[in-house]
Amino acid sequence: MTPLVEVQDLTMRFGERLIQEHVSFDIQPATIFAIMGGSGCGKSTLLRHMIGLHEPASGHVRYDGMDYWAASEAQRNAVRRQFGVLFQSAALWSSMSVLDNVLLPLEQLTDLPAEEREARAREALGWVGLSDAAQVKPAELSGGMRKRAGLARAIVAQPRLLFLDEPSAGLDPVSSRRLDDLILTLRERTGAAVVLVSHELPSLFAIADDGLFLDADRKRPLARGSPRALREADVPAPVRAFLNREETTKP
Numbered sequence: 001m002t003p004l005v006e007v008q009d010l011t012m013r014f015g016e017r018l019i020q021e022h023v024s025f026d027i028q029p030a031t032i033f034a035i036m037g038g039s040g041c042g043k044s045t046l047l048r049h050m051i052g053l054h055e056p057a058s059g060h061v062r063y064d065g066m067d068y069w070a071a072s073e074a075q076r077n078a079v080r081r082q083f084g085v086l087f088q089s090a091a092l093w094s095s096m097s098v099l100d101n102v103l104l105p106l107e108q109l110t111d112l113p114a115e116e117r118e119a120r121a122r123e124a125l126g127w128v129g130l131s132d133a134a135q136v137k138p139a140e141l142s143g144g145m146r147k148r149a150g151l152a153r154a155i156v157a158q159p160r161l162l163f164l165d166e167p168s169a170g171l172d173p174v175s176s177r178r179l180d181d182l183i184l185t186l187r188e189r190t191g192a193a194v195v196l197v198s199h200e201l202p203s204l205f206a207i208a209d210d211g212l213f214l215d216a217d218r219k220r221p222l223a224r225g226s227p228r229a230l231r232e233a234d235v236p237a238p239v240r241a242f243l244n245r246e247e248t249t250k251p
């Protein structure tokens with residue numbers, strides 16, 4: 001079966017500076033795929049290469065077998081329309097209400113009539129438990145609520161692929177767990193695959209089915225598999241150290 005995403009021998013650089021090389025993996029539909037590794041190893045950079053914000057120094061990123069960087073601009077746009085993205089900061093527009101923020105992708109990506117757009121945006125806010133916050137401005141929300149509003153915006157256009165960059169960073173354990181549950185529920189409801197950048201062990205063990213560990217020193221991937229499986233496997237020392245950090249409790 002053609003994978004939903006296939007990354008083949010990717011090299012990522014900023015100018016002369018090598019970030020990662022020999023990055024290869026594939027993602028099957030409806031998988032929650034974790035990009036793991038220590039601070040600065042290139043997790044967010046890999047995500048940005050996957051969503052078309054950075055062009056690889058070499059290698060390929062394929063969607064349904066189509067080579068993204070060899071495709072026409074129209075083909076790339078069609079692929080990007082299938083993405084939902086939640087950046088680390090949630091990146092909500094501060095001057096707009098929560099509802100208007102969530103409406104944006106529907107206005108940009110669909111020709112739905114206004115009432116239908118609003119109904120879908122309100123439904124997405126309902127999924128993330130923010131029905132009562134539709135008219136407030138993002139600044140009035142807590143950090144966890146902002147993340148959930150960002151998640152509502154990321155999913156409202158029913159993406160096939162959801163990219164989440166550190167969704168639980170800065171959240172208390174209860175909010176973080178709630179977000180994990182939401183991600184699982186969304187995957188069940190929509191069948192979307194999720195690419196999750198995270199170093200939060202409880203979250204990784206709870207929801208990721210597959211993943212890749214990037215090593216900051218060797219500048220290449222060191223392990224592939226679900227965080228749960230890798231925790232039990234004979235893996236290189238940096239992977240073992242990352243997955244058995246003592247400051248977190250195993251579920």
Ligand SMILES: Nc1ncnc2c1ncn2[C@@H]1O[C@H](COP(=O)(O)OP(=O)(O)OP(=O)(O)O)[C@@H](O)[C@H]1O
Pocket residue numbers: 014019037038039040041042043044045046199
């Ligand atoms: N636009 C850019 N230009 C130049 N260097 C960059 C750029 N973006 C990131 N970097 C560098 O690339 C390296 C990888 O950064 P990245 O943010 O991808 O790491 P990360 O694994 O996501 O880290 P963290 O867990 O701390 O968020 C870092 O050294 C960073 O300084």
